[in-house]
Amino acid sequence: MTSEVSRRDFLKASAAGAGFVLTFRIAGGATSAAEAAGAWEPNTVFTIDPSGIITVHITKAEMGQGVGTALAQIVAEELEADWRDIRIDYPTSDPKYGLMLTGGSWSVNWTFDALSRAGAGARHLLIEAAAKHMNEPASECIAEGNRVRHLPSGKFLTYGDIVSKGLITATLSDEELKKIQLKKPAEYKVIGKWIQRLDVPEKTNGRAKFGIDRFLPGMVYAKVIYPPTRTGSKVVSVDDSEARKVKGYISTVREGDIVAVVAENYLAAVAAQGKMRVTWDKGPHANVTTDSITQDYWNKAKNDTSAPSWVDVGDADGALAKSMKTHEAAFWTDYVGHAPLEPMNCVARYQDGTFDFFSGSQFQTRAMGDLSKLFGVKPEQIRVHQQYLGGGFGRRLEPDVMLEAGLIAKAVGKPVKLIRSREDDIARDFYRSCTLQVLKGGIDSSGAVIAWKNTLVCAYPGERYGGLDKQGRDQFSLNGSDHYYDIPNQFVRAIRAETGMEVGYVRAVAPNYTFFAVETFVD
Structure with missing residues (x-):
């Protein structure tokens, strides 16, 4: 898959800390169902209805970390809302929300200011609207607990009163918003x-609904x-x-090299899956084994001197040659699966040229971009209806299960529910890359570390997330090997090794294998 989000846009969103589009609209021109019903939606962040209930729209994935509550607290604080009137929802994907991405412990710090x-x-x-209605100076009014109160007289209007009366006619410019x-x-x-x-x-x-709990009328199973x-x-024959012959079998679907069975219920689909006989051309990775991967990594570590450096400070080789004492160690980390408690699943519906996906996603923006290209439709024709996630850990950054469910749903003309077994879930994961890190350090006569050399071999998932840098490096895979220890001579070589195993990101604010090697070597 090729991501719709460019590396520039991905990093720009990180630096800006926005994560979504923040605009204030002028009341009177209803632009949503909520506004048409009399609710006030000043921006994409929240809605206030005529009863005073405030619904904060959470564009981050709730997968057990409590992000919905945290983001609602940020809004409630500055809004001077009564927490008892706060609600949250998880809106369907839409470009108006900007970057819909949850990962790296970014949710609060990226969005706090906005x-x-x-x-x-x-x-x-x-406050301005209430003060005008009460014919009092806004400077004498305060907001507290979902109401605006005039301090000298004690008169007040609740937020619900202000909204239901349609009193808000002003708006704020971006510059005015920044000055608050x-x-x-x-x-x-x-x-x-x-x-x-x-x-x-x-x-x-x-009452909570996870992706696996979603049902649609007329739904079948795949x-x-x-x-x-x-x-x-590659598929040779089916x-x-x-x-x-399985009771409940409906059809077989083949879309390119994706082969699936469709049945009336989940158990029938499982039984039919077990009866399928597919002949495969195993392709270029047919002979990949643990031993072959290990040998490939070691060969690259020893012989690849053309790969770009990640850190190059001073003269590491020269300092090692002059060191009173040197130490060398190699660190191997294996592939790591995500294995969320809720296996990967999706309900997909294709109707009138639009795809609806009911699933828990950590990266709705990427799903819209990738799937629109793969299905040949516009991004707005891809709608991800966000569900609770039964664990994510980076696995649900990938839209692969949505792609499969969407292809099948379009082929059969009915809503399709696809649930992977635990075995399939593990086998089809986007693993944290296995890595080999060969470190060598040197100390001088005073015991100070004067030389550090690290050869890091790993696979790069970053190509799916906006591309690599100009030297072909994935900064998210190498982060941490450029440590903060004050060593005058350092060199880290970054060697990419792709083995046919799909790799991704596993729960951490950085690739924890680099810190494991660095800190263990220091000890």
Whole structure:
């Protein structure tokens, strides 16, 4: 797959800390169902309805980390909202939300300022509107607990009153929004306080809906027959004669090298999957084994001197030659699967040229871009209906299960539910790369470390996330090998090794294998 998000845009979003588009709209021109019904949606962040209920739209994935509650707290703080009136939802993917991505522990720090200003800006407009309606100076009014109060007289209007009366007629420019003075930490009333997570009640009473819980009218079930290699296999022939005998079997779908069976229920789909006979050309990775990968990595570490450096400071080889004492060690880390508790799944529907995907996604923006290209439709014709995630850890950054479900749904003309077995889930993972890191260090007569050399061999998932840098390096795979120890002579060589095993990112703010090797070697 080729990502729709360029590396430049990906990093730009990280630096800007926005994560979504923040605009304030002028009341009167209803641009959503909520506004048409009398609710006020000043921006893409939240909506206030005529009863005063505030719904914060969470564009980050809730996968057990409590992000919905945290982001709602940020909005509530500057909005001066009564926490009892706060609700959250997880909107369907839409370009208006900007970058919909959850990973790397970025959700709060990327969005804190923008969410704070969304709340503060709306508070400003609410005060102005209420003051005008009460015929009092805005400077004498404050917002607190979902209402605007005139301090000298005690008169007040609730947020619900202001919205239901349609009193807000002003808007804020981007420049005005930037000038708003935000609260200082000492003034916080909501942020930093213990608050019961908003997702906990429905997760304890059974109302919470994960991707695997989604059902649509007329839905059928599918199972994919996966090839014997992770990549590169091609279908030679398909024999579904025995599968057709399974009670509940509906059809066989072949789309390129994706082969699936469709059945009336999940158990029938599993039974039919077991009866399918697919002959494969195993392709270029047919003979890849643990031994062959190990040998390939060691050969690259010893012989590849043309790969680009990642760190090159001073003269590491010269300093090693002059060192009083040297030490060398090699560190091997294996492939690591994500194995979320909820296996990969998706319900897909194709209707009137639009694909609807009901699944838990960590990267809705990428899913829209990738799938629109693969299906030959516009990005707005790809709708990801966000569900709770039963674990993510980076696995649900990938839209592969959506692609399979979408292809099958389009072929059969019905909504399709695809659930991978645990075995298929592990076999089709995007693993954290196995790595080989060969480190050598040297100390001088005083015991100070004066030389450091590291040869790092690993695969690069970054090509799917906007590309590599100009020297062909993946900074997210190499981060951490450029440590912060004050060593005058350092050299790190970055060697890429692709073995036919798909690789991705596993829960961490960086590739933890580099820190494992660096810190262990230092010890």
